[in-house]
Amino acid sequence: MSTTEVLISELVELHGRTRNSLMPILQGVVQQEKYLSEDAMITVARELNISAADVFGTASFYTFLDTIPRGKNVVRVCKTISCHMKNKEAIIRALEDTLKIKVGETTHDKQFTLLTANCLGWCHKGPVMLVNDEVYPEVTPETAVEILNKYGRSK
Amino acid sequence: METKKLKKVDIIFENEQGLSMAVLEKTLKRNPDDIILDLIDSGLKGRGGAGFPTGLKWKFTKNEENPVKYVICNADEGEPGTFKDREIIERVPEKIFTGIAICGYVIGAKEGYIYIRGEYNFLLKNLNVKLQEFNEKLKKLHFDFKIYLRSGSGAYVCGEESALFESMEGFRGEPRNKPPYPTVAGYNSKPTAINNVETLVYTTMICHMGPEKFKALGTTDSRGSKVFSVSGDTPIPGIYELELGMPLHDFVEDFGDGDTKAVQIGGASGFCVTRKKFNDTIIGFEGIPTGGSMMIFNSSRSMYNVLHDYLEFFCEESCGQCTPCRIGCQQLLKGIEAVKRGERPPSYLEDLKKLTATMKIAAKCGLGQSVGNPFNSIVDNFREEIIY
Incomplete structure (x- = not known):
């Protein structure tokens, strides 16, 4: 597993495998990696059993959930x-x-x-x-x- | 800082020292209906800006028959010029927790949430520690209730209650149609009592001191006090708890720099009041209600720039869901730029004002509906500055 996948499985463990946990999980990824990579969003979608488009749709709404690479x-x-x-x-x-x-x-x-x-x-x-x-x-x-x-x- | 004309009040930040726990223990022994009656009697209205009577909100949520209900503390303070909730969270978090717990007791909820904006993430560490302690104390009191923290991620519109629920449920923060109201179907479509940070602290304090003392402050239409966030051209910017129902003139005497030309009351979505109207403007529900943002402008400021700034803000923060708001904000911004450059005649401002009237009727939530407040009040009062 990549580090992103490990991080996401930890976050899913912590917050739960429901749609209500989507924001805390995405926030957790951004906290560590500064942005949401395509891989990260696909992994989150798979873990929560929702479509990757839904994850991107939610993430792209929020200013603090960047979907393009950011600096440290x-x-x-x-x-x-x-x-x-x-x-x-x-x-x-x-x-x-x-x-x-x-x-x-x-x-x-x-x-x-x-x-x-x-x-x-x-x-x-x-x-x-x-x-x-x-x-x-x-x-x-x-x-x-x-x-x-x-x-x-x-x- | 001293204020000469206005009397300062000290309820919100009054020394904590175990007060919250004492209030909680005392209140959990009372009949929920009596607590609601006290709140209604106190005249407390929501301090986030909309001003809905708090006692009624709790009563409606209590009356819903549903085994699952929620209490939510709206700490998504995003209105430009407002920073009071941040101070309250930093200084007296126990009073907020207590208000949430009392609300949970009254309406019959087992879970409470604090939704705090992402811009205040630096508060989370301390807040979490204090919250854990509080949850432990609830256990010791054998009160089956727990409070959780949720963060926002930089979206002004999530301060709108239904958008906040959407965000907590993992969706884009797009406001819902109302009705149903949150008291019927809020978070997870369950009955939800959602209150502003400051409102919850006042409920704690009303349970502490009784409705009479609270009611004695303010005016008939605007009971009690309120925390104001004062910024802009003032020698003493900051947080002030003052009696509601004050004349704007007195406020300017105390906080202005001697050269005040206008005050924006209620943030970017509020109203701009010009010097000649200071005397007959009341800050309160009988005049201009506010979430507490008071931005002072002196004669060196261009009101075109102020309006331009607000409109840029709304263009960026409109959720884009409904057409009147998404397109309307953009057209208002483009419109004043075109008038300023002389590409459109001054009369075009009348067309833009009609557009704000359409937005007021047709926009889905308070964001789009209230863009006309700053637009019309600035254009009407400072027409010359907008055109030339």
């Missing part, structure tokens, strides 16, 4: 109004310049994916960004770049 660290900068007013543009520019990628892209070494997100719920402390599940409120262009270093950005 996924950076999401909030772009909604309050963070917009606190100059999220400068944060995005600094991250783009540092990582040498545009929003939506992944670095060549597969270490970072840069994305924007709708309201992250930190409107009083914008601009805010998430790196994987960790939250960083009140970032500046400088601290945003420093945070990347924490996640092993090669200088």
